[in-house]
Amino acid sequence: MAALKILVIPGSLRSGSHNVKLAAVGAYEFARAGAEVTRISLGDFPLPIYDGDLQARSGVPKNAVNLKRMIASHHGVLLVTPEYNSSVPPLVKNAIDWITRVQDANESRGQGFREKPFAIAAASESRLGGSRALSALRLILSACRATVIPNQFALSFADQAYDDMDRLKNPSDIEAMRALVRQLIEVSQRMM
Numbered sequence: 001m002a003a004l005k006i007l008v009i010p011g012s013l014r015s016g017s018h019n020v021k022l023a024a025v026g027a028y029e030f031a032r033a034g035a036e037v038t039r040i041s042l043g044d045f046p047l048p049i050y051d052g053d054l055q056a057r058s059g060v061p062k063n064a065v066n067l068k069r070m071i072a073s074h075h076g077v078l079l080v081t082p083e084y085n086s087s088v089p090p091l092v093k094n095a096i097d098w099i100t101r102v103q104d105a106n107e108s109r110g111q112g113f114r115e116k117p118f119a120i121a122a123a124s125e126s127r128l129g130g131s132r133a134l135s136a137l138r139l140i141l142s143a144c145r146a147t148v149i150p151n152q153f154a155l156s157f158a159d160q161a162y163d164d165m166d167r168l169k170n171p172s173d174i175e176a177m178r179a180l181v182r183q184l185i186e187v188s189q190r191m192m
């Protein structure tokens, strides 16, 4: 069987981001489980705020096309999002919106996520750990026809969660990430 390819996308660009750290922990666990991992930054795919006039004038930006191709070339995706005002931040939503505007030959619009297995996680300094952002993200991705796996991981009190090597300190947090990784691997292998 071909190596399982997993794409890891953190939904923050901030230096010291709790979510970038959590994405790195996830990437480490996927590699440890034998997957081939690609970790990207949305900062390498800058996109203007979605505007229908801009699309009508100039088409979908190349970075949205590249992001869609990047997702398509992996068997599964881990998306790690911050929570902004109880939902996903514009960086994440805007990338999703643009990707759903890419229309490749022989497909109808909005197929960028179709049947792609996604695991979702969030990190926040609050007790809820970004779980409302995860509800919003699950709804958005499911509506885009992604397969969002049942497990998810909301890391609470993220400002105290990492050691000085940016590893998770709490065994229950480590196990939650490992359970998420195991389930995404299982589902992705089934859908390969």
Ligand SMILES: Cc1cc2nc3c(=O)[nH]c(=O)nc-3n(C[C@H](O)[C@H](O)[C@H](O)COP(=O)(O)O)c2cc1C
Pocket: 012, 013, 014, 016, 017, 018, 019, 020, 082, 083, 084, 085, 086, 087, 123, 124, 125, 126, 129, 130
């Ligand atoms: C505009 C804005 C809204 C926020 N709203 C929430 C929120 O609803 N719930 C929450 O837990 N944290 C909220 N936060 C705090 C973020 O979760 C926190 O800044 C977090 O560290 C951002 O993720 P990062 O560390 O990966 O950049 C908000 C932050 C900003 C800037």
